Amino acid sequence: MxxxxxxxxxxxxxxxxxxxxxxxxxxxxxxxxxxxxxxxxxxxxxxxxxxxxxxxxxxxxxxxxxxxxxxxxxxxxxxxGEGPSLTPDTPKEKARHLQWCSYIATYIDKALIRDYLVEFIKINENNQKTQIEKIKGAIPNRNYCLSLIEEQISKNKFVTSDHFTIADALLAPIVDYMFRLPGEFKIPEQYQAIKQYRNRILERNNAKKILKDAK
Ligand SMILES: N[C@@H](CCC(=O)N[C@@H](CS)C(=O)NCC(=O)O)C(=O)O
CATH class of the missing domain: 3.40.30.10 (Glutaredoxin)
Structure with a gap:
């Protein structure tokens, strides 16, 4: 359109x-x-x-x-937009969906992106050893958020249901980056539900385009 x-x-x-x-x-x-x-x-x-x-x-x-x-x-x-709705229909499901949108855009974004991923960009600007220590210090909170996501994502195919919603549009880029980090900083193997979720996300042509191929 x-x-x-x-x-x-x-x-x-x-x-x-x-x-x-x-x-x-x-x-x-x-x-x-x-x-x-x-x-x-x-x-x-x-x-x-x-x-x-x-x-x-x-x-x-x-x-x-x-x-x-x-x-x-x-x-x-x-x-x-004309495409299928990306939000649920009932008041309770709508509210639950918004709750997850908010978790992802605030606490999860902070733990996984601002306090973790973005800190890698600063490795060349700051003292490398101090910076690596800082990143390692962010791992417990990263893991806490990953565990919450793992538990939630084990219940359904997508964040709040078996349908792709705005909560997934918010979470998918964050999760995708967690798989691209090197060695010990990459998402640990134990988060199998998140791994399957990311594969499910990347089966979608739209996600392939935005997360993988777009420059
Ligand atoms: N609450 C905002 C957060 C947006 C945000 O943090 N954007 C990052 C890029 S992903 C940004 O602008 N960073 C630049 C900066 O913090 O100076 C939203 O949901 O859109």
Whole structure:
């Protein structure tokens, strides 16, 4: 569906990937990148702050309408897109689904991405030994979150049911990165349900495109 939607964010961003996955699942046409008004944006920068009060990505631009925060953006795309719904129907299931969206976008993102994955990027900037120690210090909390995900994902094919939802669009890029880390930092073998979940996710053409092939 031609919508003239632009998503501000770099391809490697987990939250940008969640939004793109939602676009793909909902058959919403989009472009993405770091260009606003013909100007390349940096982060952090005043330009980014002018479209996101906390200078974060992604930001959705749909004509005059601008929207921040991945959970809100994904719900908007779910409402305007033509593809099958990515949210449950009943009040309890809807609330449970939102609860998981929130867990993933806050605590799980912090433990697995901000305090762990992103710290690898700083290895060359900081003292290498100190940085490795810092990353190792984040492993217990990483494992705690992985155990919660493992337990949840053992119940159904996807996060809250046997259907792919926005919660999966949020979780899939995070989980995918956990399998790409080297050696001892990679997700341990014991998380078999998460491994199967990732395989299930990567069987979907949309996920293949966004998580694997996109540059
Ligand atoms: N609560 C925001 C978080 C977005 C976020 O943390 N985005 C990261 C990229 S994945 C970012 O902008 N990082 C840049 C920075 O923190 O300076 C959301 O759900 O969209």
């Amino acid at each position: 031609k919508q003239n939607i632009y998503i501000v964010g770099p391809q490697f961003s987990t939250f940008l990937r969640s939004v793109l996955l939602t676009c793909e699942e909902k058959q919403v046409d989009y472009e993405f990148g770091l260009n606003i008004d013909g100007q390349q944006i940096e982060f952090p920068s005043d330009k980014l702050k002018s479209i996101h009060p906390f200078a974060k990505v992604p930001v959705l631009i749909h004509g005059e309408f601008q929207l921040t925060e991945s959970i809100a953006i994904c719900h908007y795309l779910n409402d305007i």
